[in-house]
Amino acid sequence: MKSIQIKNIKKFMSDALIHETFDKFTISEATVKTAVSFVIDGKINRDFFGGDPDLPEDGSDSEESVSAAKDSSAKGNASGEFYREPFIKYGKIRHILFEIIKGKRTPVFFRLVFHAPRQLTEQILAEADTGFTMRDVNSLTFTATFKDGGLTVTTGTNLAAFSLDKSVDEAWDKYMEKYMEQFD
Structure with a gap:
């Protein structure tokens, strides 16, 4: 698990709401607090x-x-x-979040929980040569949280069984650190 402070919040928000930067990921949850609270469950019905x-x-x-x-x-x-994929591709609901967030006032809070799609998870496992297979990994996630004027991205891994081997965590953290460099 790694916590990454996003320096260029404006670019991150532009990429998240207007551009396709995060469209390859699936999203399990989106919570946005403006004048009212909105919660989107990304699980496909x-x-x-x-x-x-x-x-x-x-x-x-x-x-x-x-x-x-x-x-x-x-x-x-x-x-x-x-x-x-159990969750919807982010690109399918990005326009909804744009409609909720757009305007003159910044949201009080938001949290977006993204998941790596199967293809990316397979790629990360192969490149890291971890010995883990897709059966061993439930999900690779990152959560973007905007709170008190700051934006933090926190990585996470969910393995099917407990393991002291942190190679999957390290490979995912490394991938996400590199991916988030565009917002420095």
């Missing part, structure tokens, strides 16, 4: 899609996403279950 077996990984219903989901549904894991 599969019932909304009527049990469609071709539900895209990101919860969208574009033809391209459905096609990609069909291609990936042939690849099950060892337990016979098919992998699906």
Whole structure:
């Protein structure tokens, strides 16, 4: 776990709300406190899609996403279950957060909980040569918290079982430190 102080808050907010900088990540929660509080649960509600077996990984219903989901549904894991991202891609709800946050007044508080998508998690595990597999990692996360005029990004890892080996944590922390350098 690493805490990274964001120096260029204006650029971070512009990238988070207007640009595609964070769109590859999924988001499990967004909490924004302005005149009222808003809480968005990013967990994909599969019932909304009527049990469609071709539900895209990101919860969208574009033809391209459905096609990609069909291609990936042939690849099950060892337990016979098919992998699906549990949370919506940030890019699908970014415009909603923009509408909530835009205006002359800065929010009193916000917290955005992002998750690395499967492909990025696999990449980090491979590059770090940790010995861990996707089965060992529940999630790689980072939480952006704006409070008292400051913005902090905190990394986190959630392993399937307890381990004294911190190589996954270190690899994720290193990746996020480099990713957040653009906001120095």
